[in-house]
Amino acid sequence: MIFFAHRGLSATHPENTLAAFNAAVDAGFTWCETDVDLAACGTPVLLHDTDLDRTTNLSGSLYEHTAEQLASADAGSWFAPEYAGEPVPTLAQLIDLMNQRGLNANIELKSNEQGRERSLQLVDAVIEQLDRLEPGRQVLVSSFNHLLLAELKRRAPRYRVGALFTREMLQPDWLSVLELINADAVHIHSEGLTRATVQQLRAAGYDVNVWTVNSRARANELRNWGATGVFTDSAEVARI
Numbered sequence: 121m122i123f124f125a126h127r128g129l130s131a132t133h134p135e136n137t138l139a140a141f142n143a144a145v146d147a148g149f150t151w152c153e154t155d156v157d158l159a160a161c162g163t164p165v166l167l168h169d170t171d172l173d174r175t176t177n178l179s180g181s182l183y184e185h186t187a188e189q190l191a192s193a194d195a196g197s198w199f200a201p202e203y204a205g206e207p208v209p210t211l212a213q214l215i216d217l218m219n220q221r222g223l224n225a226n227i228e229l230k231s232n233e234q235g236r237e238r239s240l241q242l243v244d245a246v247i248e249q250l251d252r253l254e255p256g257r258q259v260l261v262s263s264f265n266h267l268l269l270a271e272l273k274r275r276a277p278r279y280r281v282g283a284l285f286t287r288e289m290l291q292p293d294w295l296s297v298l299e300l301i302n303a304d305a306v307h308i309h310s311e312g313l314t315r316a317t318v319q320q321l322r323a324a325g326y327d328v329n330v331w332t333v334n335s336r337a338r339a340n341e342l343r344n345w346g347a348t349g350v351f352t353d354s355a356e357v358a359r360i
């Protein structure tokens with residue numbers, strides 16, 4: 121089973137910072153997960169929220185700040201004083217870290233809220249960065265916006281994609297959605313997930329990666345059901 125350090129090692133480090141990704145490697149993770157969207161200048165950066173308020177010393181929309189402004193932001197102090205000055209990283213910085221430290225990543229494309237052109241720009245900018253990965257590095261692109269995944273797969277079929285689902289998104293026709301977008305994996309919320317659903321998806325040929333699992337007992341159960349991976353904030357869970 122793959123353990124993805126969710127937003128880096130986010131139980132003990134500020135989420136989606138280089139400190140959190142380095143800590144994940146130090147703790148023995150070989151995979152991480154991160155969230156990617158475009159800054160005002162068109163640079164892909166790592167941030168979960170569209171607003172900067174929760175995790176940085178800036179406020180307002182990500183879309184109104186450049187990567188340069190984000191590089192001098194403080195995305196660490198909100199978590200703990202010792203992380204003061206940790207910037208909002210670019211995707212390029214994570215790619216460098218992956219190459220240097222042998223880390224693999226699930227890149228989650230956020231559902232960009234600025235329309236079609238900007239969304240396609242996000243897809244292209246991510247492909248441009250992924251193409252810098254060195255041989256041996258693995259990557260999996262996911263999104264709640266399945267149209268973005270279809271577009272990425274059309275432009276760069278060499279990359280594996282995972283369709284994100286909440287429980288509410290599970291429609292009777294979800295297997296046909298997976299087929300239409302040419303998905304390789306399903307990334308599904310742990311709450312309410314049953315053995316039958318995991319087995320149905322595995323039988324249909326999809327990897328099943330489950331978020332967010334912070335209990336060792338639940339991770340064990342999911343592994344026994346045939347799940348291929350779990351996203352976790354904690355290094356403890358990865359010790360099952």
Ligand code: G3P
Pocket residue numbers: 126153155168228262284307331351
């Ligand atoms: O990719 C799994 C998980 O990260 C999806 O939800 O909101 O934590 O990005 P969220």
Ligand code: MG
Pocket residue numbers: 153154155228
């Ligand atoms: Mg995410």
